């Protein structure tokens with residue numbers, strides 16, 4: 051399937067994740083085999099007001115390609131202008147967020163709020179298309195709630211609009227992250243809009259999950275939280291899809307070094323001490339399944355010097371707490 055002009059067979063995509071899929075994380079995931087990455091979502095309203103933090107989310111490096119810049123909002127004029135600004139950054143495509151469930155965004159009609167009014171959603175997508183000559187894509191959920199699943203109609207409408215691909219997080223807005231993503235919708239979406247490349251998303255954690263979604267008709271799969279916990283999941287998935295081989299889980303020593311590499315990149319990008327604090331959410335993934343980590347965890351949540359933290363991680367042995 052195409053991402054801009056790049057054609058990739060069975061792509062593994064890193065999900066857009068606010069405060070997570072920043073440039074160092076995207077580059078790390080690329081190095082582990084992610085085929086496509088997306089920026090964190092950018093508010094079109096803040097972008098047109100040139101709010102520094104939002105505009106800085108347009109930045110990426112050549113090594114990250116193909117990359118999509120994700121915009122959210124619903125005001126057509128702002129979306130059109132923000133799309134033109136995003137295009138100046140030179141991404142491969144522009145993605146429209148129609149799936150964010152966070153109350154303050156969805157309740158004012160942005161993100162998943164657009165699912166309550168499909169003509170408004172389509173007007174938003176069309177506005178982005180007017181603002182750019184790049185391909186435009188959409189990421190969304192099944193519908194607002196169980197009684198209002200609109201994804202089949204929406205897929206047909208987006209196919210007519212000529213969007214380059216559609217990503218579906220197989221939950222409703224009302225579900226948030228509860229329950230299990232319902233992948234049975236994937237073949238139905240594919241059948242409803244056969245000409246629209248489909249990326250499946252939601253609870254894809256293992257290589258077998260990825261294979262299942264491809265077998266259900268997806269052209270690509272998108273991985274969010276599993277990549278946050280284990281950025282090397284892309285390599286594991288790719289090996290399994292290509293050769294049927296399940297790579298062994300990294301050893302503790304390998305995890306420690308992977309964690310340190312990520313930490314260094316993260317702090318280099320965000321600076322100290324901010325990066326030290328914001329990295330704290332990533333330790334759980336690297337330490338998943340590791341035993342006797344109570345003291346280590348406490349230290350990682352309190353130490354503030356980069357080299358001190360790195361030394362602490364290197365020193366750690368599993369029998370430590372005993």
Ligand SMILES: Cc1cc2nc3c(=O)[nH]c(=O)nc-3n(C[C@H](O)[C@H](O)[C@H](O)COP(=O)(O)O)c2cc1C
Nearest residue numbers: 065066067068090091147219252253254273274275
């Ligand atoms: C911390 C976090 C931030 C997210 N930020 C965004 C975002 O900026 N844009 C977006 O479209 N989805 C965002 N999402 C949703 C993910 O892209 C993805 O659709 C969702 O997590 C389901 O996939 P998963 O089960 O693989 O995590 C975010 C998810 C998480 C956990």
